[in-house]
Amino acid sequence: MADKYAETFDKIQGDVPGFIAISLVDLETGMSLGSKSTRADFDLNVASAFNAELVKQKQKTMKALNLKSSLEDILLTLSDQLHMIKFVTPKTFVYMAADRAQTNLAVVRSAVSKHMASLV
Numbered sequence: 001m002a003d004k005y006a007e008t009f010d011k012i013q014g015d016v017p018g019f020i021a022i023s024l025v026d027l028e029t030g031m032s033l034g035s036k037s038t039r040a041d042f043d044l045n046v047a048s049a050f051n052a053e054l055v056k057q058k059q060k061t062m063k064a065l066n067l068k069s070s071l072e073d074i075l076l077t078l079s080d081q082l083h084m085i086k087f088v089t090p091k092t093f094v095y096m097a098a099d100r101a102q103t104n105l106a107v108v109r110s111a112v113s114k115h116m117a118s119l120v
Contacts, residue, residue, distance in 0.1 A: 027093060073087065082098050082100050084109060094119065
């Protein structure tokens with residue numbers, strides 16, 4: 001299974017200039033089911049766990065507001081990076097980071113969407 005993820009992550013990396021890291025995350029546990037990083041100092045296990053908490057908080061907010069729609073993705077723009085959280089299944093999501101100077105949100109979103117089916 002990990003080999004299947006690695007191949008998909010390689011394809012996404014090839015489609016995103018400035019690719020930093022990607023992880024497939026179990027929402028309930030915050031555990032990374034597979035990951036790839038181009039930077040040794042980018043701890044995907046920590047990022048996966050904290051992003052799972054971010055998603056859970058957003059879901060609680062939606063529930064508190066009685067929103068009936070479903071959460072598809074979360075896009076975060078940092079001064080030097082772009083981060084995207086996109087659901088693959090109701091219980092898993094992809095977390096990806098890229099260098100903002102080398103790419104844009106449309107490219108990141110397109111690359112993840114293009115290869116998402118291989119992560120199910």
